[in-house]
Amino acid sequence: MTDVEIIGASMTRFGKFPDSNIRTLAEEAVSGALADAGLTAQDVEMVFFANAVAGILTGQEMIRGQAALRHTGLLGLPMVNVENACASASTAFQLAVSAVASGSVEVAVAVGSEKLTHEDKAKSFAAIGTAVDLFEVDKLKAWTRTPQPVGAGSSGSPLPEEAEVEPEGNRSFFMDIYAANTRAYMERTGATREDFAQVAVKSHDHAALNPNAQYRTPVTVEEVLGSRMIADPLTLLMCSPIGDGAAAVVVCSAERAKRLENVDPVRVRSCILTSGTDRLLGELPSATRASQRAYEVAGIGPEEVDVIELHDAAAPAELMTYEEIGLCAPGDGPALLRSGETRLGGRRVVNPSGGLLSKGHPIGATGCGQLVELADQLRGRCGARQVEGARIALAENGGGFLGSDGAAMVVTVLSKD
Secondary structure, three states, rough: OEEOOOOOOOOOOOOOOOOOHHHHHHHHHHHHHHHHHOHHHHHOEEEEEEEOOHHHHHHOOHHHHHOOOOOOOOOOOOEEOOOOEHHHHEEHHHHHHHHHHHOOOOOEEEEEEEEOOOOOOOHHHHOOOOOEHHEEEHHHHHHHHOOOOOOOOOOOOOOOOOOEEOOOOOOOOOOOOOHHHHHHHHHHHOHHHHHHHHHHHHHHHHHHHOOOOOOOOOOOOOHHOOOOEEEEEHHHHHEEOOOEEEEEEEEEEEEHHOOOOOOOOOEEEEEEEEEEEOOOOOOOEEEEEEEHHHHHHHHOOHOOEEEEEEOEEEHHHHHHHHHOOOHHHHOHHHHHHOOOOOOOOOEEEEOOOOHHHHOOOOOOOOHHHHHHHHHHHHHOOHHHOOOOOEEEEEEEEEEEOOOEEEEEEEEEEEOOO
């Protein structure tokens, strides 16, 4: 297999942009990534375009990539449209890496672009809510409000009778799923609402240093806990926002990279795509299965990772993911957060970009956005949020839910060597 490197990476700012669409956003990201690589569209051999909700919100089903990239100079190339919920862009990246690793092409581009905001926010929430198994959605909705056996895979405490919940249409159904998982996690580990608030505080502190972040104002624990309840125990500031944005990554063979001038390549050590399962008691979640395989292929252990971007669509998910990807033992997520190791200045910094909570979560672009941040971290380009001495990075990007398991999961390990 051919060694693969990232040679170009760029993203738009994430946020709410009423005058933009997936075409204008994608054009900006692609232009930036090609310039970073020192290439033109004529040097590219294959394109993978990711988007999750444009079909629902705009009616542009099928050929979304061909339409969005029409004026980028990439038309005429093999172009693959990719949709894998919130893991769409990381799946596009995995396909681009596979194309180069197989020797089929030397240069490929992965692009993620999303216009998630809509004048009727209920439509955005409804679109996000399709990233579950609609054949069994009634069972899933019942599960979020019903006690389940505590164990691997499907655990959830009942919704407290006194819990405040936003009416449907004012919240994403996904937050009901996260809330059910969170209540079970609190029972299992002793994690507190204050722990989750501290995740949000860390996220906003990091995002304040990121010019591409949607939210750049620090918040306090009191402000997080006092913000509007979405689905108990998740408050507004514990939930990732609706937003727009795009990101693009150029990958090429290591041999081709040697023939290029003024590139600063980042090595792709592994990129693993897997799917969720119905998970019987004792079976591992998709994030654990993907990360274990990613470490094996990369030839490293989790203790060697310096910087991580993980899928914190809700604040408690960060603590759960610490455990699922092996940063700490099961049940030790809150302790790892409290140790300060995952903050800027710590030994293993998590979400220096601000993560989904604060950098933003335009779902079809999120995976490539994570990789842009990590490539910049490994190349020492992140200014005030730079993780000093970062050599190995990991991205964990989940998409949708199959029961309580991530339906699509991509874990990527990068290094600077």
